[in-house]
Amino acid sequence: MKVLTWLILLSALALSANAQENYDASLIPKELLPYASAVIRSNDMSIEVKDLDNTYYRIKTAVTILNKNGDDEAEIVIFHDKANVIKNIKGLVYNQFGKPIGKFSESDFQDDAAVSRSALFEDTKVKHFQPAVTDYPYTVVYEYEYKSKQSLSFQDWEPKPSVDVAVEKSSYTFSCKPDFKIRYKEINMPSHLVEGTNKQGENTYSWQVSNLNASKVEPYSPIYEKMSSRVKISPASQFNYLGVTGSFNDWNGMGKWIYDKLLSSRRALPQSTVYRMQEITKDITDPKAKAKKVYEYMQGKTHYISVQVGIGGYQPFLASDVDAQNYGDCKALVNYTQSLFKAVDIDSYYCIVKSGTLKRSPLTDFASMNQFDHVILCLPFKNDTTFLECTSQQIPFGFLSDFTDDRDVLACTPEGGKLMHTPKYPAKTNTQQCTANFTLAADGTLSGSMLTNFKGLQYDNRTYLLTEPPKEQVKILQKIYAINNLDIEKFDFKEDKNIHPSLTETIKLTAPDYGSAVNGKIDFLANATNRKDNTPREVRNRHYDLYINTGYTDEDEITYTLPKGYHVDMRPASISLEKPFGNFSVSATVVGNQLIYKRKLQIIDGTYSKDLYQAFVDFYQSVSETDNSNVTLIKDN
Structure with a gap:
C-alpha cells in the first residue's frame, strides 16, 4: 500500500512539473506573431568544458510551427562523428492546444552521411528527424546531449535562426574550469555577457534574449548571418583536438598551428613521383606554365572522394597515400597538389575557406576554426597570385567559379596564418x-x-x-x-x-x-x-x-x-x-x-x-x- 501511495505521489509530481510548461499556441504573445512562420517558445543551450578532451553540450528547445513555411524549424538536425558522440535524444509533439500528440526518440531519427565537395569533416554523419504533422499550429519540444572529445571548436549560439522566426526566450551558458580561458565575440546582440561561477567552481559566461520579433522575408536581402544575432567562442588557452594540443589568439597563430601540427608532416612523396614532376616540367621555364602542367597532371591522376583519416576532419591524408591510391577529399587533394608543386620548387599555400555561392568571409578580428568548410590552394606568384580548386577534374587552372570567389581565406604558412582574398569576377x-x-x-x-x-x-x-x-x-x-x-x-x-x-x-x-x-x-x-x-x-x-x-x-x-x-x-x-x-x-x-x-x-x-x-x-x-x-x-x- 505504501509503495502504491509513493508511486501515485511521484506521478502527481511529474504531472505538476509538466503542467508548468504550457505549449498552447494561444499563449504566444500577440506582438511576436506578425511575419512569423515559427516561434521559439524557449531554447536553452549549455556547453561545459570539463576537460580539454571532454566537452558536453546540452540543448533543450520548444518551437511552435505556425504554418507550412515554418516546417524547417521543426526539423531536428544533429551532426556527429567520432569526436562528437550523441548521448541521448528525446522529444514530444503537441497540438495547437498544448496537448501531446506524439513522442520520439533517437531510434526515430535517420542517420546519413553528411559529406559534400566542400566538407572539411569527411567522416561526419547527420541524424535528422521531421515530425509528420500537417495541422497548424503545432509545437515540438526536444532535448539532447552530446559529448565532444575536443576543446578547439565550439558551436555558435544564434538565438534567432531565420528572418521569419520569433523568439520568446533563449539562453546560452558556457562553463569551464578557471584555467581554461576563452575569447568571445558578440555580433548584433541585444543583450550582453553575464559572468559568474557555478557550484562546481567553474567560470560561467551567460547570455539571454527574449521577445525577438520576426521580420518579413525580403528577396535580395543581405546574407542573413551578417544581420543575425550570435555569439562565437574560441579557446584563448591550451586546447586539445583528438590528442593534438595547441593554442592561438589570432589568425596568425591559428594558421601557424594548422601548418605545424596538421600539415607539415603530411607532404612527403615517393622519390619516383618527384622525378616524374621534374621530368614533365624540365622544358618549361615560366613558373605559372610549369604550375599549370603539374596541376593538370594532378587532375588527370586523382579523383575526389569523401574520405577521412588522421586526427579527424582537420588533417589531410598523407600525400604519399594519395599518390598511391589516386583519390582524396578536399584537404588531401590540396595537400597532395602542394607536395607536387614543392617537387618542382613552386611555393604554395594551403588555404581554408567558407565555400558556396554566397560570399562569406571569416571575421577579421576573431580567429576560430568553425568559420570554414573547404580547402583551396594559393600560388603566390609575384604580382599574379593564383588560386586553385583541387577537387574538380574539369575546372580550368586558376578558375575558382562562384564556389569560392570574392571572399577572404586563411592561408596557412610556415610563418603563420594570413588572410587573403580570392579573385572577384565583376x-x-x-x-x-x-x-x-x-x-x-x-x-x-x-x-x-x-x-x-x-x-x-x-x-x-x-x-x-x-x-x-x-x-x-x-x-x-x-x-x-x-x-x-x-x-x-x-x-x-x-x-x-x-x-x-x-x-x-x-x-x-x-x-x-x-x-x-x-x-x-x-x-x-x-x-x-x-x-x-x-x-x-x-x-x-x-x-x-x-x-x-x-x-x-x-x-x-x-x-x-x-x-x-x-x-x-x-x-x-x-x-x-x-x-x-x-x-x-x-x-x-x-x-x-x-x-x-x-x-x-x-x-x-x-x-x-x-x-x-x-x-x-x-x-x-x-x-x-x-x-x-x-x-x-x-x-x-
Whole structure:
C-alpha cells in the first residue's frame, strides 16, 4: 500500500512539473506573431568544458510551427562523428492546444552521411528527424546531449535562426574550469555577457534574449548571418583536438598551428613521383606554365572522394597515400597538389575557406576554426597570385567559379596564418554573348543558327552539360531556350580552358509555328533566345538593403531574314535604362529585308540602399515586358 501511495505521489509530481510548461499556441504573445512562420517558445543551450578532451553540450528547445513555411524549424538536425558522440535524444509533439500528440526518440531519427565537395569533416554523419504533422499550429519540444572529445571548436549560439522566426526566450551558458580561458565575440546582440561561477567552481559566461520579433522575408536581402544575432567562442588557452594540443589568439597563430601540427608532416612523396614532376616540367621555364602542367597532371591522376583519416576532419591524408591510391577529399587533394608543386620548387599555400555561392568571409578580428568548410590552394606568384580548386577534374587552372570567389581565406604558412582574398569576377567579365541568324518563313517557321559564348562565372552556365549524353543535352537545351516546337538539328560545345575560360555553344535549329501566320499577318517574339520572365516581387516598407550577390552581362544580337513580300508593321521600341544596379538597352532596326534585334542587360553586384528596391523591381518589370514584345509583319499589297 505504501509503495502504491509513493508511486501515485511521484506521478502527481511529474504531472505538476509538466503542467508548468504550457505549449498552447494561444499563449504566444500577440506582438511576436506578425511575419512569423515559427516561434521559439524557449531554447536553452549549455556547453561545459570539463576537460580539454571532454566537452558536453546540452540543448533543450520548444518551437511552435505556425504554418507550412515554418516546417524547417521543426526539423531536428544533429551532426556527429567520432569526436562528437550523441548521448541521448528525446522529444514530444503537441497540438495547437498544448496537448501531446506524439513522442520520439533517437531510434526515430535517420542517420546519413553528411559529406559534400566542400566538407572539411569527411567522416561526419547527420541524424535528422521531421515530425509528420500537417495541422497548424503545432509545437515540438526536444532535448539532447552530446559529448565532444575536443576543446578547439565550439558551436555558435544564434538565438534567432531565420528572418521569419520569433523568439520568446533563449539562453546560452558556457562553463569551464578557471584555467581554461576563452575569447568571445558578440555580433548584433541585444543583450550582453553575464559572468559568474557555478557550484562546481567553474567560470560561467551567460547570455539571454527574449521577445525577438520576426521580420518579413525580403528577396535580395543581405546574407542573413551578417544581420543575425550570435555569439562565437574560441579557446584563448591550451586546447586539445583528438590528442593534438595547441593554442592561438589570432589568425596568425591559428594558421601557424594548422601548418605545424596538421600539415607539415603530411607532404612527403615517393622519390619516383618527384622525378616524374621534374621530368614533365624540365622544358618549361615560366613558373605559372610549369604550375599549370603539374596541376593538370594532378587532375588527370586523382579523383575526389569523401574520405577521412588522421586526427579527424582537420588533417589531410598523407600525400604519399594519395599518390598511391589516386583519390582524396578536399584537404588531401590540396595537400597532395602542394607536395607536387614543392617537387618542382613552386611555393604554395594551403588555404581554408567558407565555400558556396554566397560570399562569406571569416571575421577579421576573431580567429576560430568553425568559420570554414573547404580547402583551396594559393600560388603566390609575384604580382599574379593564383588560386586553385583541387577537387574538380574539369575546372580550368586558376578558375575558382562562384564556389569560392570574392571572399577572404586563411592561408596557412610556415610563418603563420594570413588572410587573403580570392579573385572577384565583376559583372563586365561574367558574359553571355549570343549572335543568331534566323530566317522566318511565310508560314511562321523559324530556322537558322546561333552561337553563344560564355565567360567568367557564366562559363559554368553550360559546363554541367558536357558530361551528359547527347539526348539529354538536347532535352536540357530545349528547356533553356523557350522556343515553341524547337527542333535542334545540330549542336556543339567548345571549351577554351585557359585561366580566363570560355565555352562556345553552337546550335542549328528549326521551330515550326514560331510565328503566328494569319490572314497575311505574322506575329512573333523579337527576343527568341534570352528572355526574363520572372521579376522580383514588390515589398512595401522594406526593412533590409538590396543585395545582389553576383553580377553579369548578357548581350544578344539576332538577325531575322524576313519572308519575301512582307514588311515590318510593328517592332519593339528602343529602350535604354541606366541604374546604379544595372543597365538595359534594346533596339530593333530594319535593314532591307532583315530585322536586327540587339539587347544588352547588365546586373551589377553589390549592396544598395533599401530605397532603391522599388526601382529594382520596376527595372526588372521593364526588362520582362520588353523581352516579351512582339514583331508584326504585314504582307505587301
